Amino acid sequence: MKDAINIYVEQESGERIELEAPLDMNLSVMEVLKANEFPVQAVCGGMAICATCHVEVLESGPLPEMNDDEAYMLETLPHATDSSRLSCQLRVNPELDGLVVRIMPEA
Amino acid sequence: MSKITTDLCIVGAGPVGLFAVFEAGLLKMRCHVVDALPAVGGQLSEIYPKKPIYDIPGFPEVLAGDLIKNLEQQIAPFHPTFTLGERVEDLEKLEDGSFIVRTVDGTEIACKVVVIAGGLGSFEPRKPAIENLEKFEKHGVEYMVRDPEHFRDKRVVLAGGGDSALDWAIYLAGLCKELTLVHRGTTFRGAPESAAKVLSMAEEGQIKLILKSNVSEVHGENELEAVTVMVDNTTPHRIETDYFIPLFGLVPKLGPIENWGLELDKNAIVVDTEAYSTNVPGVYAIGDINTYPGKLKLILCGFHEAALMAQSAYNIVYPDKKFVLKYTTVNGIQELQ
Numbered sequence: 001m002k003d004a005i006n007i008y009v010e011q012e013s014g015e016r017i018e019l020e021a022p023l024d025m026n027l028s029v030m031e032v033l034k035a036n037e038f039p040v041q042a043v044c045g046g047m048a049i050c051a052t053c054h055v056e057v058l059e060s061g062p063l064p065e066m067n068d069d070e071a072y073m074l075e076t077l078p079h080a081t082d083s084s085r086l087s088c089q090l091r092v093n094p095e096l097d098g099l100v101v102r103i104m105p106e107a
Numbered sequence: 108m109s110k111i112t113t114d115l116c117i118v119g120a121g122p123v124g125l126f127a128v129f130e131a132g133l134l135k136m137r138c139h140v141v142d143a144l145p146a147v148g149g150q151l152s153e154i155y156p157k158k159p160i161y162d163i164p165g166f167p168e169v170l171a172g173d174l175i176k177n178l179e180q181q182i183a184p185f186h187p188t189f190t191l192g193e194r195v196e197d198l199e200k201l202e203d204g205s206f207i208v209r210t211v212d213g214t215e216i217a218c219k220v221v222v223i224a225g226g227l228g229s230f231e232p233r234k235p236a237i238e239n240l241e242k243f244e245k246h247g248v249e250y251m252v253r254d255p256e257h258f259r260d261k262r263v264v265l266a267g268g269g270d271s272a273l274d275w276a277i278y279l280a281g282l283c284k285e286l287t288l289v290h291r292g293t294t295f296r297g298a299p300e301s302a303a304k305v306l307s308m309a310e311e312g313q314i315k316l317i318l319k320s321n322v323s324e325v326h327g328e329n330e331l332e333a334v335t336v337m338v339d340n341t342t343p344h345r346i347e348t349d350y351f352i353p354l355f356g357l358v359p360k361l362g363p364i365e366n367w368g369l370e371l372d373k374n375a376i377v378v379d380t381e382a383y384s385t386n387v388p389g390v391y392a393i394g395d396i397n398t399y400p401g402k403l404k405l406i407l408c409g410f411h412e413a414a415l416m417a418q419s420a421y422n423i424v425y426p427d428k429k430f431v432l433k434y435t436t437v438n439g440i441q442e443l444q
Contacts, residue, residue, distance in 0.1 A: 071296055072296045
């Protein structure tokens with residue numbers, strides 16, 4: 001079994017940057033983005049209360065269901081889309097292998 | 108307008124700001140604490156008081172609210188004073204090196220040292236990306252409802268789908284000449300009873316409800332006159348209105364601290380880790396609001412930073428005394444009179 005998956009961040013230019021996300025650290029996608037120095041503020045530390053880790057999911061396998069906190073926060077964002085997620089609420093797991101996200105402008 | 112004189116003015120009443128009172132008190136320095144929120148505790152009290160925390164030394168598990176209560180008890184012997192419910196606005200450095208901190212409500216705190224423990228910063232309204240929106244702020248565009256009477260017999264367009272938008276739609280519908288609620292989605296995840304009430308008021312014609320839509324433009328000369336709603340993201344629909352109130356929740360910002368001449372990096376204050384001092388002598392930044400190589404945004408790291416800050420601040424408050432580290436195990440807690 002693999003000990004890491006790959007996730008991709010699509011830039012404005014369309015270029016996709018590959019990131020390696022270890023499976024054994026219980027990281028969130030937000031933490032992987034921050035570890036790779038992407039401009040994700042994540043000021044609330046992953047509690048789904050600030051939306052400063054908002055991403056748009058461009059390609060993915062099955063994603064975990066949204067909990068109420070995440071759904072409520074996304075509902076209040078003026079520029080969320082049907083593919084929006086809070087990256088702090090996406091735990092790195094094998095099903096996320098190949099995930100492609102776009103970091104949304106800071107709210 | 109009140110005037111306060113103290114040794115340390117601590118901006119932020121979260122756990123790190125409160126613990127700074129303790130560390131300062133051990134060194135016989137008096138503290139005044141200012142916070143925009145009406146109660147101490149910062150986000151621990153305001154956002155997650157019932158959430159357990161597991162990484163406070165000596166507490167295998169402690170609820171956020173209980174940690175704040177314990178900190179209040181711990182700092183009580185040092186008799187800190189508080190200005191709560193007022194956001195800091197201005198920092199003035201005087202010729203003698205001391206400071207005046209001013210709040211939005213005009214409270215002035217004269218102090219020798221300023222300690223910024225502002226956590227996430229202050230929460231400000233999230234603004235939608237609409238061209239020229241700022242031009243109409245206070246001229247028809249509002250981000251919160253301070254006095255509902257202000258909107259009596261006026262035409263109002265609200266935007267948003269959270270509790271705040273639902274609650275104000277219900278309340279203002281009875282006051283306004285015409286109330287329109289524009290929401291991006293098709294459902295409301297706010298309180299179910301509020302959502303049901305809005306839907307029934309819409310059916311009865313008390314609220315004009317436009318779903319799957321966004322306000323995309325604002326129009327007017329000096330005052331707001333109309334907005335354009337992009338229905339289904341495709342069809343523009345103009346609504347004549349006196350007010351547009353986007354209610355998209357709050358987002359943390361540094362706020363006025365941004366204008367204090369402090370070195371910043373990605374919305375955080377750069378500090379020297381020897382004492383958590385900023386580039387302005389006499390101003391320190393501790394807790395989540397600062398940044399340095401290796402920074403960890405943990406409460407316990409903020410506690411450590413408070414201890415080092417206090418030792419350095421001692422040299423400013425008592426320039427003629429030599430600092431000698433004393434242990435509480437030997438000296439206990441000497442109450443400040």
